[in-house]
């Protein structure tokens with residue numbers, strides 16, 4: 001497939017998908033999300049692709065979140081539906097029977113951290129930064145972050161990260177179980193991602209698919225968590241704080257929240 005914001009490369013059974021909107025630190029706009037959806041569907045069907053590595057273009061950013069400039073004008077009525085659609089896409093990654101590794105080369109914030117968490121493993125460069133800074137915009141994570149961060153690092157740390165909006169380093173992320181491995185350089189990132197992927201692919205393919213399926217079965221997608229997240233995201237978009245938070249980002253100033 002051809003895509004405007006993705007580079008797709010298939011070598012030795014490993015499909016590398018590079019997210020490329022460098023002028024916006026690879027932020028996810030709707031067009032990019034639809035390309036990602038098409039790439040995932042293609043990956044599911046492609047019998048030559050046995051595993052996927054998702055990374056970001058350049059050294060500075062994996063994905064700096066959903067595109068704030070685009071969603072700042074979102075209609076409150078559509079907001080929950082947008083979140084649900086993003087959740088479905090990230091679920092498609094999480095339930096892929098073929099392994100998916102996030103090679104995190106810099107900022108993994110908001111929707112970028114959520115994308116990395118939907119992958120089966122996370123490997124990061126030491127300059128990577130992780131966080132869910134949505135509350136600084138007057139919203140909450142909308143692509144499954146409230147659920148997956150809690151699953152990966154536990155309730156207490158997940159609540160702290162989402163309520164303070166603190167960004168953490170790759171080493172800190174590794175210490176709390178958000179990241180599997182940390183490496184020094186981008187080249188080392190790709191090399192380690194490929195070598196772990198090769199090790200996984202040398203094992204029984206059906207067995208690996210069943211490991212993924214069984215782990216996922218313990219975490220319901222049908223429960224109230226994801227739906228509450230989507231509804232709550234929609235509710236936040238109706239507030240003055242959302243308008244203030246996103247306007248402040250665009251105007252490069254600190255937001256003044258009033259709790260309305």
Ligand code: CO8
Pocket residue numbers: 023024025027064065066067068069070071074079082083086107109110111112133134137140141142143
């Ligand atoms: N969206 C849009 N543009 C972005 C984003 C983003 N998420 N992140 C960075 N950019 C743009 C900047 O606006 C800037 O553009 P310009 O050059 O035109 O001014 C360019 O990328 C470079 O960024 P900075 O100049 O800000 O670079 P710095 O090194 O100074 O700072 C940061 C880097 C710290 C990463 C900073 O850019 C930042 O804080 N970005 C926003 C991070 C963030 O809050 N992410 C969460 C977004 S919300 C989200 O993901 C919710 C998910 C669910 C959504 C459901 C949607 C319906």
